[in-house]
Amino acid sequence: MLSLMLLNLSLLFIMNMQAFWYISIWGLGFGSLFSVMYMYSPQFSFFTFNSYMSNDTMSILLVLLSFWISMMMLLASQFSVKLSNNYSLVFCVMILVLNLILLNTFCVSSIIMFYFMFEASLLPTLMIILGWGYQPERLQAGMYMMIYTIAASLPLLFCLVWGGFKAWSYNMFLCTNVFKQLYLYGQYTWILFYLMLLFAFLVKLPMFTVHLWLPKAHVEAPVAGSMVLAAILLKLGGYGMIRVYQFFNIQTMNMLMLIVFLGLWGGMLTSVICFRQIDFKSLIAYSSIGHMALLLVGVFTNTSWGWSGAVVMMISHGFCSSALFGLANITYEKSFTRNLFISKGMLLTMPFLSLWWFLFCVMNMAAPPSLNLVGEMMIFPTVIFSSKYYILPLMAMSFLAAVYSMYLYTGINHGGSPKYMKPFSNLKDIHVLMLFLHWIPCNFLVLKAELIFMWL
Structure with a gap:
């Protein structure tokens, strides 16, 4: 409801092109503030609004992340979209529509509505990549993303429709007993059924072997597309797997342990692949796959400690990876290249930017006091x-x-002075604000990490 009000409020100012962008930023900021106040209120607990909407701590945390990252997307695109007059109105509407879809995805209790919103989030993301990407390969990247996700989601649709038909209801809370009946059909039947349920989320996560769409989409997307892909859309996979475990009574099986083993070794291999990347945007994308492998194994342990670590990892990776892609875009605007061998020596010309690179690279390796460290300490x-x-x-x-x-x-940051650096370029205030608003929650939410434990 809050996101719908935000969208309607913004559309009231659609005739005033100057106010529309900034009102959207303020609206998303207030949405983030209300989410934090609601989450920290003493009256907060798990409850159901109606037969279609419900929430708990994980939902509210991801709603907060969606509001926050959407606001950061607008701040990061201030110069490349708003001041360049690059269809800023359409861009802003796409972000608000995507935010509305994501908020409904995290709060619905109907399994069919969840599937619809899960798939609908692809459309605004695809429009952002195709409309504001700046390389011809963005068409291939968009095709990869759509084919991978839609093909993997068709078995999920079949399973959800079958479960709702058997239970005479599409509510998540009422489908639990129906999926227990799968044991009557034999071992191989329910193993296949559970794999069909999980495969769509493994692709969205993404797990190694079905990850090829992610680096392509990240490299070709504009900064806002990369931020929302890494920070929010990947979390739909982890969120969906936890919900499937909660409501569909998945048991620990040898087949699932094979998936865990593949995810772990795949995360290790993608970490090695990072050393072969010369495009630092591609390097950050592959590092996201490694971090999502940790989230995967945390969920598949089927323990409260592992689930709590997975939720913490989702939130911390959302802030950290979004900030790294924002930094990559700022560096690209200064040096006009994403090549690691060319954009060297940033420490000599822009030491303040190097400081932010240091803070977020340290956060990416799970150094204290970041949330990444808390998540890894719980998952390991x-x-x-x-x-x-x-x-x-x-x-x-x-x-x-x-x-x-x-x-x-x-x-x-190290090395000789860069040859292609834009002369007399300073870090803009709006960029500093965007980076600061990424750094603050990822380091200070650790003070309230007990909320995750209360959820379980």
Whole structure:
């Protein structure tokens, strides 16, 4: 409802082109503030609004993330879209529509409505990539994203329709007992059914082997598209898997352990792939796949500690990866290249920008006091207690995350003076505000991390 009011309020000012952009920013900011106040209120608890809407701590946290990142998207696109008069009205409407879809996705309790919103989030994202991307390959990137996601979601639709038909209801709370009846059809039937349920979320996450759409989409998307992809749309996969575990009674199976093992080794391999990237935007995209592998194994441990770590990882990665893509765009605007071998020596010309690179690269390697460290401290013990064979890939992922974060920082900031740097370029105030608003929640939400434990 809050997002619908925000959209209607913004559309009232559609005739005033100057006010529309800034009113949207303020509206998203107030939405974030109300979400925080509601989450910290003593009256907050899990409850159902009606047969279609419900919320809990995980939903409110992701709603807060959606409001916050949408506001950051507008701030990051101030120069490339608003001041350049690059169809800023349409761009702003696309972000507000995407925000409305995401908020409904995180709050609906109808499984069919959840599926519809889950798929509808692709359309505004595709329009942002195709409309404001600046390379011809964006058409191929958009095709990859649509085909991967839609093809993987068709089995999910079949499972949800079958469950709702058997339960005579599409409410998540009422479909639980229906999925328990799958044991009557034999072991292989319910294993196949659960894999069909989870496959759409594994692609959206994405898991290694079905991740090829993500680096392409990130490289071709504008800064706002990369921010929303990394910060929010990837979290739909983790959110969907936790909801499936909660309401559809998935049991621990050997087949699922194979998926966990593939996710862990895939996260380690993508961490190695980061060292072969010369485009720092592509490097950040591959690092997101490694972090999502940790989220995957945290969910599949099927423990409250692992789920709490996965939720913390979703929030922390949302802020950190969005800020890294914002930094990549600022660096590109200054040096006119995304090549690590060309854009060197930023420390000599713009030390303040190098400071922000340092803060977020350190956060990306899970250094204290960031939320990333809290998430990894919660996920690591649960995964190690699940199986001793997971220790090696976990250690490798933790070590390689620190190494490629340092590689990213030194590649951009150290070295000789850059040859293509825009002369007399300073860091704009709006860029500093955008980076500061990313850094504050990821370091200070750790003071209220007990809210995640209360949820479970």
